[in-house]
Amino acid sequence: MFSVEERDLIQRRLLHLAEQDPAVVAAAITGSHATNDEDRWSDIDLAFGISGPLDAVLQRWTQQMYQDFTAVHHWDLRSGSAIYRVFLLPRCLEVDLSFSPEAEFGARGPSWRLIFGRSTAPPAPAPSGHDEMAGLAWHHALHARISIERGRYWQAEHWISALRTQTIALACQRLGHSTSYAKGAHLLPGEITGPLEPTLVRSIDEPELRRALSAAAAALTAELTRTDPTLAARLRPILTDLAAIVGPPQTSEP
Structure with missing residues (x-):
């Protein structure tokens, strides 16, 4: 299993890469890390606001995840205009990267901490379900x-x-x-x-x-x-x- 130090180092590396990527105009930490509720077993959850078409950015980041982080597998989960690309890294570390158009980048729940860029106002509360x-x-x-x-x-x-x-x-x-x-x-x-x-x-x-x-x-x-x-x-x-x-x-x- 991954160590806390290994996970936190990878998260910092990913955020640094996002800051260096001209197509990534905003980034946020989501999940338990956003509210300081993470524990030994928490994975990495990051959200990116993208300027321009998502496909090229997704392809580039996916290639980088395999080359630089030795990803084992990935799959996609779509939510509206956002694409969550879920990666499995060695030592059982899961990395969830969300890619959204710049105009629709924003919090979709309480677990959200903006790192850089701007985010849109949260949507109106959904029905109770x-x-x-x-x-x-x-x-x-x-x-x-x-x-x-x-x-x-x-x-x-x-x-x-x-x-x-x-x-x-x-x-x-x-x-x-x-x-x-x-x-x-x-x-x-x-x-x-x-x-x-x-x-x-x-x-x-x-x-x-x-x-x-x-x-x-x-x-x-x-x-x-x-x-x-x-x-x-x-x-x-x-x-x-x-x-x-x-x-x-x-x-x-x-």
Whole structure:
């Protein structure tokens, strides 16, 4: 694994390169380093405002990451006009570099520290996303049950785990914690996380999957009752049906 000294040296080198690149007109540190919340395991997150077309700058920086920093692999995540190019370096160090057009370069959240250049005003707050998270949760419960009935047990495990993830996100949103990538999960009280432990799938067989789905549906119902009692009342009969431990009655041949 990388050392803190190695990571911090690479971050300083990258910021120095950004200052020397005429196409990079602004730069910011994002992620945990921006708020001084980094720890031994934190990766590098930098955002660049670019003058001119992004493609040429992306190509040049990618080549430099492989030549000068011996990158092992990279992939892209797009968000609006920004491109996040995610690099894996030796010794398991992740480097996330965001490239945005100059006119749209600015903070998209609280984890932002401008290093040089100018940034645009932050966008208006986005909707809470509660309906989307709740909708994904019942969607995942439905498809978990369907996967069990189809005998697609690994797919069922996927949907049960995804259902648990959405329930955690709903709880995090209610308590004001980060909702993405379970970043706020460790801040949840035991009264929330305790009932989630039985939702873990312990083996890939039908009885166990039905048991875990039942626990996951119950945990979702409890969380919805806290966040949106009206929606919880509407969804409770459906979630109860989906969580039934026993399979549907079999029709007999006449």
